[in-house]
Structures are given as structure tokens and as C-alpha cells.
Amino acid sequence: MYEFDWSSIPGALPFLWDGMKISLVITFQAVLVGIVWGTLLAMMRLSPIKALSWFAAGYVNLFRAVPLVMVLLWFFLIVPEFVGQLFNIPKGTDLRLSSAMAGFALFEAAYYSEIIRAGIQSVPKGQMAASYALGMTYGQAMRLVVLPQAFRNMVPLLLTQGIILFQDTSLVYVSALADFFGAAYKVGDRDGRLVEMLLFAGAVYFVICFSASQLVKRLQKKYHPA
Numbered sequence: 001m002y003e004f005d006w007s008s009i010p011g012a013l014p015f016l017w018d019g020m021k022i023s024l025v026i027t028f029q030a031v032l033v034g035i036v037w038g039t040l041l042a043m044m045r046l047s048p049i050k051a052l053s054w055f056a057a058g059y060v061n062l063f064r065a066v067p068l069v070m071v072l073l074w075f076f077l078i079v080p081e082f083v084g085q086l087f088n089i090p091k092g093t094d095l096r097l098s099s100a101m102a103g104f105a106l107f108e109a110a111y112y113s114e115i116i117r118a119g120i121q122s123v124p125k126g127q128m129a130a131s132y133a134l135g136m137t138y139g140q141a142m143r144l145v146v147l148p149q150a151f152r153n154m155v156p157l158l159l160t161q162g163i164i165l166f167q168d169t170s171l172v173y174v175s176a177l178a179d180f181f182g183a184a185y186k187v188g189d190r191d192g193r194l195v196e197m198l199l200f201a202g203a204v205y206f207v208i209c210f211s212a213s214q215l216v217k218r219l220q221k222k223y224h225p226a
Helices: 008-045 050-065 068-086 096-122 125-133 138-175 180-191 194-223
Strands: none
Touching (some): 008 050, 008 096, 008 138, 008 180, 050 096, 068 096, 068 138, 096 138, 125 138, 138 180, 138 194, 180 194
């Protein structure tokens, strides 16, 4: 019968915390960039200008049709070459984190775009008509009237997508980046206690994601009371 030994965990906590910081940095950066770029994509997709609408639709459909792990591999192979040539960075410089952040941000923007597009469409069209009646331009109406209401409606969905994104950061193992999951795996493999470390990592993910889910439920009750 397997005998559990958790003694390697306390000594590994600083290394695990370094991995957690990488997971959090990727998550927050991807959420921020994803929402900004996703908002622009949503507005382009709703634009009457066909070229913008087709571009946004193509972008969203492309990134939503391929696995995230494949996108991360693309950026792991492409970004170091591109950035290295653009900024004359010496070969061998570690750009794995930059590659992962770019891949996650652009991938998540496709999903945020659809959430934000639905949020914009949930705002009554009369709001836009009223804005025009007050003399606002299209940009002013979107920025001052429509988007604030849309984001208020979307807060729970945006946070839920952020939780999913945090879980997905474990996929950076494809670039040998030591995020929290990667750090736990390395420690477990080194000490011959892989089962214990993976159980511990799973428990940490559960606590963080469950706590965040409870926060989302509270926000749903606040913004959308039954």
C-alpha cells in the first residue's frame, strides 16, 4: 500500500510561491490585455464597416477553433525569433514568459470579445438613440453610455473567464516554464513524491478557484438579484 510522505512540501514552499507568482502574472496580464483587445474586437465585429467586422470575426473564429496548448507552442517558437530581431536581443535570452503572456493574452481576447459583444448587445438600443439625440458621437456614446452598462452586466462572466484562465496557466509546461503546477511537478519528480505534490497542487488550485467562484456568485447576486 502506498505510504504518503508530505515532508518535502514545507521546504519547497518558496519555490512553489515563485511558481505561483508566474501563474498570477500570466493570469492578470492576460485578463487585462484580453479585455482591452477583446473590447476593440467586439466593437469591430459590431461595426457596420464590413472589413472590420470580417477581420474581428476571422480572428475570433481562428483562436476559438484551435487548442490553447497549440497556440502556446506557436508563440513559444515564434515570439523569441520576432522579438529578438525587432529589439536586437541576443540569442539564448529567456523569452519563455513573454511568449506565454503574448499567447495567453491574444488567445483570451477571442473569448473576452464574445462576452463583451453579448454585453454590448444586452444594452437596449434606445440608449444609443438617446445618446445621439444628446449630440454625442458614436465613440462618445459607446464610451460614456453603452460600455459602462455592458461591463456592469458582464462582471460575473469576465471574472469566471479569469478563473478558467488561471487554471489554464498550467499549460505553460509546454515551454518548460516553472509556473505553480510546473514547480510542483519538478519538486515531486526530484524528491520521488510526485503523488503528494500533485495532490497538494490540486488542493491549492481548488481553494483559489473555489474562493473566486464564491466571489463571482456574490457579484451575480449584487448585479443580477433574483
